[in-house]
Amino acid sequence: MSSQLLNPSSPLTSSQKNLNWLTSKLPKKFRLRAVLVVPFIIPIFVSTGLVGWLSFRNGQRAIDDLATQLNSEISNRIQQHVLSYLNKSHQVLQITNAGIQSDNLKLNNFAALQRYFWRIVQNGETETYLSFGNEQGEFVGVEHLENGRFQLKIRTQEIAPKRDVYFLDDQGNRAILANRAEYDPRQRPWYQAAKQTGKPTWSPIYPFFSRKNTSLGISSVMPIFESTDKLLGVLCINVTLTRITEFLENLRISPHGQSFVLERSGDLVVSSKIQQPFLVKGEGDNREIERIKAISSNNSTVRATTQHLVERFGNLSAINSSQNFKFKMEGAWQYVQVLPCQDERGIDWLIVVVVPESDFMGQINANTRTTILLCLVTLVVATTIGILTARWISQQILKLNNASQEIARGDLNQNIEVNGIIEIENLSASFNSMAHQLQESFDSLEAKNADLEQAKEALAQAKEQLEAVLNAVPGSISWVDSNGLYLGVNRHLAESLNLTPDSIVGKEIGFFKNSSQYAEFMHQFLASAESSSSQEILVNVNGSVRYYLMAVQKYQQGTATVSVGIDVTKRRQAQEALRIAEENYRSIFENALEGIFQSTSDGHYISINPAMARLHGYDSPDDMMVSVTEIGRQLYVDPSCRSEFKRLMQEKGEVNSFVYQVYRKDSSIIWVEENTRAVRDTYGNVLYYEGIIQDISKRKQEEDALKRQLQELRIEIDQQKRKQDVAEITQSDYFQELQAAVERLRFDEDW
Structure with missing residues (x-):
């Protein structure tokens, strides 16, 4: 075909002859109304039919895309929630271990551990049971019960092999002894998992002892070692799986969609439709929990999906990446997303999301019918509007065409009036005001030239003002190019070097040799990709060493740099004095x-x-x-x-x-x-x-002893004073006369 195009003399094919014949039959010229209407209607017919057909066809494909996107989004949300929920407990263990390593928490001080655990579980969202067990079988743990109360569980050498359980009061102190039973932390799955791995890990899923084997959970554990790598004990946080189950139940997937999580062994972990993913055997204290295999579940969707995974991949351990597929269950297509859920501490689960195709088909079919109906309505409306619009536009253009022909004949007194279409109105106005606009353009150009001269004058004044401001700044300011040559400096910098500003222009940075740090800083900055930087440097100013804070900024696409320096010597001296004062105060505080x-x-x-x-x-x-x-x-x-x-x-x-x-x-x-x-x-x-x-x-x-001595002395002084007073009375003349009178009275009585 290309050779025929290059060589016009080559014979024509039959199809080319037919095309040429059809072209020769078409008119060479067209009316404006036909040009406007026909090209407008033909694409509408074609696009309407094409949209209807594509809507029907893409409706089927949209199901696959929508199901894949929905399953991927749901599985990613589940993975993010599960890993985030589980990771919180390990973060608490890391903080607790940091306190132990820094000696703020002592493992042999169970009272302090009790107080610390109580505070953690009091405010924790996932940390409802924090505990520690050691190699001697001792144990201390605090649990936040579902009823809001707190329990202390403790086992020491004095009460072994028993463990006491106390209710705690609002202050975290022991209140009531709830029970005492045999318990050895070293035999629990969480302790054995940490001891076996020797690093932070997860225990196997197991029934919680504290809940009498009525729920499943998993424990985040961290072994604690001495400096000699001797195991001291294990920190543990119990994490129930019920909160993950609640998240799956509340997660909106589709009317009949569901999700579940299982281990590589096939054991069911949690499910959005199975509230109790385990069997309880026995009664009372003899109750035991038996894990449910997903392939044996009573839920038909879980059972069929797991069976298909085993048949498709051989075993669940072979699924190492996200997988999307669909399979038929009881004659209906099911869309499945499988996503591994793993962390560096041992979690290795599979997240499975299953959505039936029927959840999408009803809306897709309704949308298809609505789309076809709208296309037909749009076709009719668009065709009608196209015909009316073409007629209206052609009438307006014909008016403009007639006026243009009159102007071409020399009749310039034409006043074209066209209403309704902005573009045509503007075109008619252009004919009427062309000369007037041209004159206005010349006038405007002269005014702009005057404005340009004023702008140049204002720019010169602004430059002069800027130079005055920069020369008045009490700091060094300089401009350098990308090669490190000075473009200009302010008066302060020139005077500090005993030079004139003009004599510095063109010199290389560091030519004055008063600060090697400044030269090194500037060269490194100019060679870097940074747009701004700052650094404190030493500068020798007139024989005195000063501290300057240098701030630099590139401009003009990095081809030039402005540098501003501020003398911060006094601030440095004040900071040093403050540091010494703080050290003195701290020394007095610690050694007083x-x-x-x-x-x-x-x-x-x-x-x-x-x-x-x-x-x-x-x-x-x-x-x-x-x-x-x-x-x-x-x-x-x-x-x-x-x-x-x-x-x-x-x-x-x-x-x-x-x-x-x-x-x-x-x-x-x-x-x-x-x-x-x-x-x-x-x-x-x-x-x-x-x-x-x-x-x-x-x-x-000493004061109390002195008071007792003074009291005894006061009593002794009082006794001596009384004896002295009696002696003075018996020796007085009055007493002698009184005694003689008494003797006379006694003599008269005898007589």
């Missing part, structure tokens, strides 16, 4: 013999020094801050003293030489003397209290 503390106004410690902890009998400040959560209730022997302390702080903002008795950690009582002041913000609000406490128990004992 008196107890120093900071606390909130409602009785919680913010910080305490080691002397404060020793004064109250605690091993460390952290030990005291964890143990003492209410100062007034836990430390004050006399609660009225705490009330008096609060009153003085509210009235005076400080207390001096405030003496009272406090409890130490071992419940012994000591006397202390406290000097405290309130620290306030700029608005006068109390931020916290800070003060000093001294142990004055010895001084109080």
Whole structure:
């Protein structure tokens, strides 16, 4: 065919002859109305028929695409939820292990572990049961029950092989002994899984002991080792599978779609339609749970889908990537998505989503019928509108054509009036105002030239103002090109180098040799792809070493750079002085013999020094801050003293030489003397209290002994004074006369 086109003399084929004959029969010219209507109607006929046919055909294909997309989205959501839900428990174990490694948690301090576990499960969403078991068989765990209460489960050497279960009060303290039964953590699946792997892992799915074998769960475990790689014990969090089941049940797939998760062994893990994916055998304490094989499930969809997976892949372990397929079950097509769900700690499950084709067909068929009907209506409406529109446009164009012919004949007094079509109205207006617009164009050009001159003058003024501002800046400013040559500097920089700005232009960075750091910084920045940067450097200014903060920014597509330097020497000196002051304060705080503390106004410690902890009998400040959560209730022997302390702080903002008795950690009582002041913000609000406490128990004992000695001395002085008074009375003249009178009276009586 190409040779025929190149060689016109070559013989024509029959098809070409027929085409030429048909072309010769067509008219050479067409009316405007026909040109507008025919090309408009033909594509509408063709497109309407094509849309109807494609709608019917693509409706069938859309089912496959929609089912695949839906299954993929649902399986990905399930995978994301499952892994996110399970990963939370391992994050808690990592945080707990960090506390153990940093010595904030001690494995032999079951009381501290109890308190820590209680706080975790109190606020946790998935961490409802956190526990620790060691190689000696000891165990401590706290569980958040479904009724909102908390249980402590503990086994020590003293009560082995039994384990005590206590209900805890609102403060996390033991309240009621619920029961005592035999329990050995070393025999539990979670402990054996961690011991076998020697790293954070998952236990096998197993019935939870605490729920009397009525539910399945899985445990996240982390072995704890000594520095010698000796196993100390295992941290464990029990994770129930019921929340995953609830997620699948609430996940909207389709009217008859369902999803389930199974292990590579074929055991069912959870299902959106099977609330209890296990069998319970036995009664009472002898109840046992038997896992259900998915291929033996009572749910026909789960059973048939699993059977097809085994037949298609040989065994479930061969599925290593996402798989999409469909199969027939009882004569109906089922769309299946299989997605492996794995993590680095041992989870290796399969997520299966099954959607029947019938869930899509009803809507697809209805959409197809609606599409065909709309296409027919659109065809009729579009054809009618096309004919009317073509007639209206042709009439307007004919008016414009007649007016144009009159102008061509020399009649310039034509006033074309066309209404209804904006483009044609604009065209007619162009004929009427062409000369006027041309004159306006010349006038506008002259005005723009005047504006350009004014803009140049304003630009020169702005440049002059900018130079004045840059020269007034008390810092160094310079411009360099991409080769490191100075394009300009401000007056401050030139004067610091004892040069003029013009003498620096064209010089290379570092020519003055007053800062090797600046030259190195600038060369590295110019060679990098960064658009901006900053760095603090040393600069020798007139024989004095100064600190400068340099900020650089590229402009003009990176071909030039502006550099701004600010002298921050005083700030550096102030920062160094502040650092030394903080170190001195910290040294005084840590090494002071008196107890120093900071606390909130409602009785919680913010910080305490080691002397404060020793004064109250605690091993460390952290030990005291964890143990003492209410100062007034836990430390004050006399609660009225705490009330008096609060009153003085509210009235005076400080207390001096405030003496009272406090409890130490071992419940012994000591006397202390406290000097405290309130620290306030700029608005006068109390931020916290800070003060000093001294142990004055010895001084109080000495004062009490001195008081007893003074009392005894006072009694002895009173006795001696009475004897002296009697002697003075018997020796007085009055007493002698009185005694003589008594003797005379006695003589008269005898007579």
